[in-house]
Amino acid sequence: MAYDDLRSFLATLEEEGQLLRITEQVRPEPDIAAAANAAGRIGENAPALWFDNVHGFTDARIAMNVHGSWANHALALGLPKNTAVKEQVAEFARRWDAFPVAPVRREDAPWRENTMDGEGIDLFELLPLFRLNDGDGGFYLDKAAVVSRDPQDPENFGKQNVGVYRIEVIGKDRLAFQPVPMHDIAQHLRMAEEKGEDLPVAITLGNDPVMPIVAGMPMAYDQSEYEMAGALRGEPMPLATAPATGLDVPRGSEVVIEGYFESRTRQIEGPFGEFTGNYSGGRRMPVVKVTRISYRTAPIFESLYLGMPWTECDYLVGPNTCVPLLKQLKAEFPEVQAVNAMYTHGLLVIISTKKRYGGFAKAVGMRAMTTPHGLGYVAQVILVDEDVDPFNLPQVMWALSSKVNPKDDVMIMPNLPVVELAPAASPAGIISKMIIDATTPVDPDRRGNFATPVKDLPETQEWIAKLQKLIAER
Amino acid sequence: MSATAPSICPRCAHERLTHLTTSPVAGAWDVFQCDRCLYTWRTTEPARRTQPDAYPAAFRLTAEDIENAIEMPAVPPLRA
Numbered sequence: 367m368a369y370d371d372l373r374s375f376l377a378t379l380e381e382e383g384q385l386l387r388i389t390e391q392v393r394p395e396p397d398i399a400a401a402a403n404a405a406g407r408i409g410e411n412a413p414a415l416w417f418d419n420v421h422g423f424t425d426a427r428i429a430m431n432v433h434g435s436w437a438n439h440a441l442a443l444g445l446p447k448n449t450a451v452k453e454q455v456a457e458f459a460r461r462w463d464a465f466p467v468a469p470v471r472r473e474d475a476p477w478r479e480n481t482m483d484g485e486g487i488d489l490f491e492l493l494p495l496f497r498l499n500d501g502d503g504g505f506y507l508d509k510a511a512v513v514s515r516d517p518q519d520p521e522n523f524g525k526q527n528v529g530v531y532r533i534e535v536i537g538k539d540r541l542a543f544q545p546v547p548m549h550d551i552a553q554h555l556r557m558a559e560e561k562g563e564d565l566p567v568a569i570t571l572g573n574d575p576v577m578p579i580v581a582g583m584p585m586a587y588d589q590s591e592y593e594m595a596g597a598l599r600g601e602p603m604p605l606a607t608a609p610a611t612g613l614d615v616p617r618g619s620e621v622v623i624e625g626y627f628e629s630r631t632r633q634i635e636g637p638f639g640e641f642t643g644n645y646s647g648g649r650r651m652p653v654v655k656v657t658r659i660s661y662r663t664a665p666i667f668e669s670l671y672l673g674m675p676w677t678e679c680d681y682l683v684g685p686n687t688c689v690p691l692l693k694q695l696k697a698e699f700p701e702v703q704a705v706n707a708m709y710t711h712g713l714l715v716i717i718s719t720k721k722r723y724g725g726f727a728k729a730v731g732m733r734a735m736t737t738p739h740g741l742g743y744v745a746q747v748i749l750v751d752e753d754v755d756p757f758n759l760p761q762v763m764w765a766l767s768s769k770v771n772p773k774d775d776v777m778i779m780p781n782l783p784v785v786e787l788a789p790a791a792s793p794a795g796i797i798s799k800m801i802i803d804a805t806t807p808v809d810p811d812r813r814g815n816f817a818t819p820v821k822d823l824p825e826t827q828e829w830i831a832k833l834q835k836l837i838a839e840r
Numbered sequence: 841m842s843a844t845a846p847s848i849c850p851r852c853a854h855e856r857l858t859h860l861t862t863s864p865v866a867g868a869w870d871v872f873q874c875d876r877c878l879y880t881w882r883t884t885e886p887a888r889r890t891q892p893d894a895y896p897a898a899f900r901l902t903a904e905d906i907e908n909a910i911e912m913p914a915v916p917p918l919r920a
């Protein structure tokens with residue numbers, strides 16, 4: 367059974383020992399962000415954090431780090447919490463094949479219980495907002511699923527986009543918004559602004575645990591995130607119609623903020639500590655005017671700490687970046703076995719592949735750079751053999767250290783596109799890209815001394831099972 | 841509003857501020873915003889975020905920085 371809202375998922379996290387309630391009184395800053403930052407520093411199975419005793423607030427309910435460990439990511443997908451990362455990605459890839467799964471419309475959304483509109487709109491009154499990092503210009507909404515439609519094709523369900531963007535609260539009813547140029551909402555906004563029109567938008571906070579995973583997933587322009595959510599959930603995604611904009615939003619959201627981008631308006635924004643582990647900001651960004659807020663009674667405010675990896679953000683966009691790349695590569699090269707694109711949303715990617723013939727792995731690396739996501743990411747590709755697990759970094763380091771002859775296996779290509787946020791880019795948006803081929807050369811690429819590899823013994827698998835059993839029974 | 845209302849923006853030293861909100865628990869804190877650079881802060885945050893002399897140099901802004909900030913994304917030309 368899939369989770370239809372955040373509340374039911376938090377209940378499961380608590381049952382599984384993966385939700386920690388912080389009962390002592392904390393300061394809004396710097397405690398909440400520091401605790402969530404700390405959750406990323408205490409190992410791979412850190413719990414979600416719950417705060418409801420926050421200095422100065424009378425009615426705050428704050429959930430942090432909800433996806434911030436492999437255990438929580440597994441539970442979000444309905445898997446046992448000890449599921450290995452490689453297996454979580456493989457299961458994700460299997461469910462992807464069910465796409466598209468049509469959503470189900472259920473208009474009795476709990477967020478219809480309460481409304482703020484007109485002069486009554488006050489984001490500070492409704493949400494316990496707080497700062498994340500020292501240099502941030504203000505208080506952000508950074509885990510919202512944001513919905514917009516193609517203004518030239520508004521009836522097209524597939525072109526309705528759901529994405530995660532950074533959103534700075536700059537007033538009681540105003541938000542500064544960063545639409546990354548390579549993302550779908552930037553295309554929607556450009557089309558609207560070319561016509562001098564406002565662009566309606568719905569910003570949904572506190573969603574079921576699959577929604578943030580699909581909203582942050584690199585998908586094709588006309589693929590529906592809701593139909594992907596259905597595939598990952600294994601059942602249709604429940605949607606309801608947002609009252610002011612008519613946009614399709616999750617039925618289970620805690621809060622639905624509606625409004626519009628003020629056409630052709632920009633306002634100073636940021637900085638904001640980003641997933642790259644660096645701040646970006648000091649630029650003039652589009653502005654959203656809020657016209658209506660619908661919310662569940664006693665809403666939960668969910669936020670995410672991000673900064674120097676690993677943080678919740680890395681768990682959230684790790685597997686969902688691996689799988690599209692794997693599928694796109696495998697469509698043309700069935701030799702590709704697995705893709706680990708978990709580093710900075712796929713700025714670095716590790717691919718394991720069989721070799722069709724000499725030079726093949728390098729060609730796979732080049733193809734990864736020209737996938738839709740690769741155009742803006744995939745600045746470094748490491749290719750490893752099919753018997754190397756790309757999620758097992760000691761194995762990857764072994765491949766690098768033993769298989770690579772730098773003069774033949776490292777290729778650097780200048781002046782390729784990359785997201786503007788990539789800190790190493792120069793100028794912003796342009797970077798050189800590198801392929802490191804750590805696969806074993808095959809005919810007719812005859813190099814090195816790889817004729818007699820030491821393989822695991824045939825009986826080893828059997829002994830792995832035996833040892834695990836004996837250890838478990840001790 | 842608490843007695844210690846700030847007089848200038850910690851980040852850009854601008855003197856016009858807006859009082860955005862106050863704590864539901866009376867007297868706990870206030871949130872202010874700079875009218876020029878939109879820096880937003882709570883009065884109970886550490887000095888490094890609230891006091892002009894403690895504010896990190898790397899994050900300070902000048903009037904020039906704000907005026908010269910690029911648009912992202914740029915406003916596209918109007919189409920008929």
Ligand SMILES: [Zn+2]
Pocket residue numbers: 849850851852853854874875876877878879
């Ligand atoms: Zn200022």
